[in-house]
Amino acid sequence: MEAPLQKLEDDLLKEQGVALWVKREDLLHPHISGNKWRKLKYNLKAAKQQGHHTLLTFGGAYSNHIAATAAAGKAYGFRTIGIIRGEEHLPLNPTLAFATSCGMQLHYISREKYRLKDEPGFLKEVQQQYGKVYMLPEGGTNLLAVKGCTEIVDDITIDYSHICCAMGTGGTLAGIVAGLAGEKAILGFPALKGGDFLRQEVAELVQDYNGQNYHNWHLITVYHFGGYAKVKPDLLAFMNQFKQQHNIQLEPIYTGKMMYGIFDLLKQGYFPAGSIIVAVHTGGLQGNAGFEQRLGLQV
Numbered sequence: 001m002e003a004p005l006q007k008l009e010d011d012l013l014k015e016q017g018v019a020l021w022v023k024r025e026d027l028l029h030p031h032i033s034g035n036k037w038r039k040l041k042y043n044l045k046a047a048k049q050q051g052h053h054t055l056l057t058f059g060g061a062y063s064n065h066i067a068a069t070a071a072a073g074k075a076y077g078f079r080t081i082g083i084i085r086g087e088e089h090l091p092l093n094p095t096l097a098f099a100t101s102c103g104m105q106l107h108y109i110s111r112e113k114y115r116l117k118d119e120p121g122f123l124k125e126v127q128q129q130y131g132k133v134y135m136l137p138e139g140g141t142n143l144l145a146v147k148g149c150t151e152i153v154d155d156i157t158i159d160y161s162h163i164c165c166a167m168g169t170g171g172t173l174a175g176i177v178a179g180l181a182g183e184k185a186i187l188g189f190p191a192l193k194g195g196d197f198l199r200q201e202v203a204e205l206v207q208d209y210n211g212q213n214y215h216n217w218h219l220i221t222v223y224h225f226g227g228y229a230k231v232k233p234d235l236l237a238f239m240n241q242f243k244q245q246h247n248i249q250l251e252p253i254y255t256g257k258m259m260y261g262i263f264d265l266l267k268q269g270y271f272p273a274g275s276i277i278v279a280v281h282t283g284g285l286q287g288n289a290g291f292e293q294r295l296g297l298q299v
């Protein structure tokens, strides 16, 4: 499995004297795509080593992490249980239909209860109900996930000045920061509104992972388009045009916003001439099936 680099050709890049490469993590695996594969890798190993037969995790109804965990369980011989936020809606949306087809057992809980999912009482209840399970947090972010994400930068063979990555929980960015150990300029693009809190989350994850505190990364928090999973016509138009020009499919939650942000920063002259940017395509394309009908996204 490989995540090759693809160079983009664009007039704006030429004008600015900047090179932009896309790290195609979306090509790592057909169903366990992008950063979710990186985040699961060492967790699956740990689960096997500890003698677990069941993975249990959490997510919303369109979660890439739910889909990836279901596919990974099927591929590597684990039973999977997905605790889904909110009520069941039938027919299942494409994400949950896929998870079910991989054998994932879905369990719906109210939004109120979902908020308490990290409390000890809730975890105890889950253990009582499902027995011995290997628990993956929401979005799959833990220290083994950070370890997996350090490997995103291991196979970048070109010399570069900047690396960009979309953010949900910040686990992937933490891995990139730890993996680069103070080298390069690292830009994180939160998909959520008010993503400033992620500074602390990432700093703590890196600190817990290797005890270090790096200063070569920062967050660009303005390209959230109204919030997580909020999709604006501007963004869809950009993604459709990007696909036509570069033949790379993006999705509107994470990678679309990051790439829009990179091009907007380019227009503003943010990147000095001579910059070589690597943009990480973190995958997540499974979610587009749900957006396709609703929003006229070309996939």
Ligand SMILES: *Cc1c(COP(=O)(O)O)cnc(C)c1O
Pocket (backbone or CB within 6 Å): 034, 035, 036, 064, 065, 139, 141, 166, 167, 168, 169, 170, 171, 172, 173, 254, 255, 282, 283, 284, 285
């Ligand atoms: C989950 C996800 C992210 C966010 O990853 P974090 O480690 O939670 O920050 C980014 N891009 C895509 C496509 C994702 O599915």
